[in-house]
Amino acid sequence: MNSIESNNYTIYFDNSLQSLTDLLAERNYSKIFILTDELTGEHCLPVLQAKLPDLTEFDIIEVPNGEENKTIDFCIGIWRMLLDFEADRSALLINLGGGVVTDMGSFAASTFKRGIDFLQIPTTLLSQVDASVGGKTGIDMENVKNVIGTFAQPQAVIIATDFLKTLSDRQITSGFAEVIKHGIIADADFFQEIIQLENAREISEDQIQKSIAIKNKVVLEDPFEKGIRKTLNYGHTIGHAIESWSLSNEKNSLLHGEAIAIGMICEAYLAKELIGLPETDLEAISAAFLKYFDHYKMKQGIDEQLLEIMKQDKKNTSGNINFSLPNKIGNCQINLLVDNNLIKESLEFYRNLEF
Amino acid sequence: MNSIESNNYTIYFDNSLQSLTDLLAERNYSKIFILTDELTGEHCLPVLQAKLPDLTEFDIIEVPNGEENKTIDFCIGIWRMLLDFEADRSALLINLGGGVVTDMGSFAASTFKRGIDFLQIPTTLLSQVDASVGGKTGIDMENVKNVIGTFAQPQAVIIATDFLKTLSDRQITSGFAEVIKHGIIADADFFQEIIQLENAREISEDQIQKSIAIKNKVVLEDPFEKGIRKTLNYGHTIGHAIESWSLSNEKNSLLHGEAIAIGMICEAYLAKELIGLPETDLEAISAAFLKYFDHYKMKQGIDEQLLEIMKQDKKNTSGNINFSLPNKIGNCQINLLVDNNLIKESLEFYRNLEF
Structure with a gap:
């Protein structure tokens, strides 16, 4: 599979998601969480599960779809879910979605217990070519985009172009x-x-x-x-x-x-x-x-x-x-x-x- | 004045606050904010102003006193104030207070526009010997202390033991x-x-x-x-x-x-x-x-x-x-x-x- 080396992590071009399987085998995560929005929960999560039938032990956190929900309120929701599911510092958050999920998920992960591992699986063209590369995390506040955020690097970015089939032309x-x-x-x-x-x-x-x-x-x-x-x-x-x-x-x-x-x-x-x-x-x-x-x-x-x-x-x-x-x-x-x-x-x- | 070198910043033992004057002269901050709680706003800010009569251009952000207020709600309040006062990436936040102020203020600063400079002036014995050294920031959530936070280094820590005179024996x-x-x-x-x-x-x-x-x-x-x-x-x-x-x-x-x-x-x-x-x-x-x-x-x-x-x-x-x-x-x-x-x-x- 093709890959690009970024800042201490690899960007994989990998429709098989073998890179995810390898990474999970190599690390000993205490718990795995998958963050989706309503749309990727419905359309992308089944694709991921079909590709990885052996991945069965995970909890799902879902946020609403759309940039207007990239807010501290939904970020608090993610933190609370991680707390309620007893995520510790060895937990992994997989962000499966567009820029809202990858930006907000990575912000939540980078600040939960001062930083847990996270992995980006961008499912839109926008997030594949933009949001998921570069180590920026963020949420919006008072009309200002990404005004609250951190610099934090994912463990890996996995680009699976198959997910693009789930998208509208728009x-x-x-x-x-x-x-x-x-x-x-x-x-x-x-x-x-x-x-x-x-x-x-x-x-x-x-x-x-x-x-x-x-x-x-x-x-x-x-x-x-x-x-x-x-x-x-x-x-x-x-x-x-x-x-x-x-x-x-x-x-x-x-x-x-x-x-x-x-x-x-x-x-x-x-x-x-x-x-x-x-x-x-x-x-x-x-x-x-x-x-x-x-x-x-x-x-x-x-x-x-x-x-x-x-x-x-x-x-x-x-x-x-x-x-x-x-x-x-x-x-x-x-x-x-x-x-x-x-x-x-x-x-x-x-x-x-x-x- | 005595000092200790920490992780890319200096801890000054400096009752005169000359180190603050020097730092402000050396950097070109666009705006200066001082975060206090109700108590340090009343008892410590006047001490600081008496020591630094030339420091007149700053805005004050005040949070309530006490660990029960080291929450995301008050952190959002700090972010909003910074936004409303048009703080840009070249702004400085001075945290003047105990652990609540230094922990929450440094978390707010380290995540505002992906990180603005902040400076710790701990005013309690606890925050002088503990909270202000080590680059940990944090707020509490659902009874869990410091569960949301970052690792972020201040520009400097200034220990002025004069502030301890404002404290109760307890x-x-x-x-x-x-x-x-x-x-x-x-x-x-x-x-x-x-x-x-x-x-x-x-x-x-x-x-x-x-x-x-x-x-x-x-x-x-x-x-x-x-x-x-x-x-x-x-x-x-x-x-x-x-x-x-x-x-x-x-x-x-x-x-x-x-x-x-x-x-x-x-x-x-x-x-x-x-x-x-x-x-x-x-x-x-x-x-x-x-x-x-x-x-x-x-x-x-x-x-x-x-x-x-x-x-x-x-x-x-x-x-x-x-x-x-x-x-x-x-x-x-x-x-x-x-x-x-x-x-x-x-x-x-x-x-x-x-x-």
Whole structure:
């Protein structure tokens, strides 16, 4: 099976889940817990059990589905369950799900009894290429994404592309936004390669691996986000704000990748204005997202609210809103401060795009 | 000024708080927060301000006094205040208080935006000799002490013995239990020296420093409690259970050191039965605590409840209750499993002691 070495753990590409069997045989865990959400409990857990008929001794902890539930309340629920099931320091938590499960589960594990082992089995394209690699854990609070969290490394990450079959097209496309991002910030050839795909579902295991390898290289170089790791935040300053706004104001709210796709278009506009991203690159970036994503009807009159949310972003220092922007496709600059009026202009640029 | 080097930070013995002035001058913090509880806000903050008249730019976060408030609810309150005051990653949290403030404040800081700088200014004898050294953060949940927490190092620890003048005799004596513990587990001469004191308030800065140096040596050798650090848990398996029981069942509940003092007597009894602690040492240990502490009227009929709480202890693995016990004064063994009946016998031994 293929694998990538990360920060003291291995990322396995392993549909058989043999790597999980091996790891459990090698370690002597006192108890095994599997964290799922309602959806992965229904659709992914049976897949896992079919692959591993011998794995019978575990307890299930389930949280509700959706980013709006990545909260301290549900994290407390996980802690309480671990306590009630008498988890000790030699227990293992397996996070089986998308970013909500992997982010919140790893936060819960990294703080329970000052840290128990955890293992990531990301089941969405988004969490496979993003959330499960890099040692960040987190929950949201007061509209601020991942504002409470730790740096903590899993025992392993297992990428089983079979789980992607359980996803809706919308979920797959959402994850694809981060794949495109990896091309824009670090690898122009990869960008050209993946935007040839007719739709996100055509992504191959090889391309997923390439996407993860890009992110992994960056986080290994800068685990605590002092420098180059910030390039991964491209699209996320504006994108997170739109995502948060949508979560608290819209019934059918945006998925993470959908919001980040909007953020990347807006921030490409900023990059053109500020650091000379070529007009043709701005067009290529806009066209790429235009190919896979619908045009979001971003309400007029919410720009001040969005700026307010951006101000709360973890990435800021001293009240300035901090951006990572590409100066060309394949290369990204960090620590760029942007004037509020220009940010509003970029939102307007998105609104006026012809999809 | 005297100082001790710990794990990438310095412990200053510094009544002038010059070390704080120097640290703030050297770093460029975007905002400074001071966490206090109701008592330290009233009694210690004015002392700090009198020592540092130039420190005027800070926000105060206050939590209620007492171990029963070292909870996730008040931790959420700290996180919300940091968010509302727009703390960014370059903010500093100064924890000014006893163990509740230093444990909970450092947990809040170590998880806010994945970790902001924090500084410990312990104001009780207990937190000076114990909670503020060793990089453990934590809050309690469902009667289990420090069950949620992280390992995180402060930027510095500042010991100003002037703050001890603000304490009641009961508070000072509580902290003294941990000083005696350091003698029992690691330094027989120090044990003999400190039990000569008429009362806990007579403790000198030199003796406080010696006590911290013992703990610091142990935690430097074993920061993540894989081995020798467990010796610091002597008295804490039974002591924590009694403390938790008292917190949820008694109006005038035991202080940490008072409970640990009981735990050390009980566990010295276990040590005599199991690993040959000499009878004379058991008598010396009992006599030491008898000198400074009242006899606690430990209710009959609560032993099963206490055992239930002990089972939840973080230090356990695979359902066994794990003890650290001295085989003589000045030396301590770890990873000892004890039969439930013997534990009950040790509680009975305490109950029957003549004070």
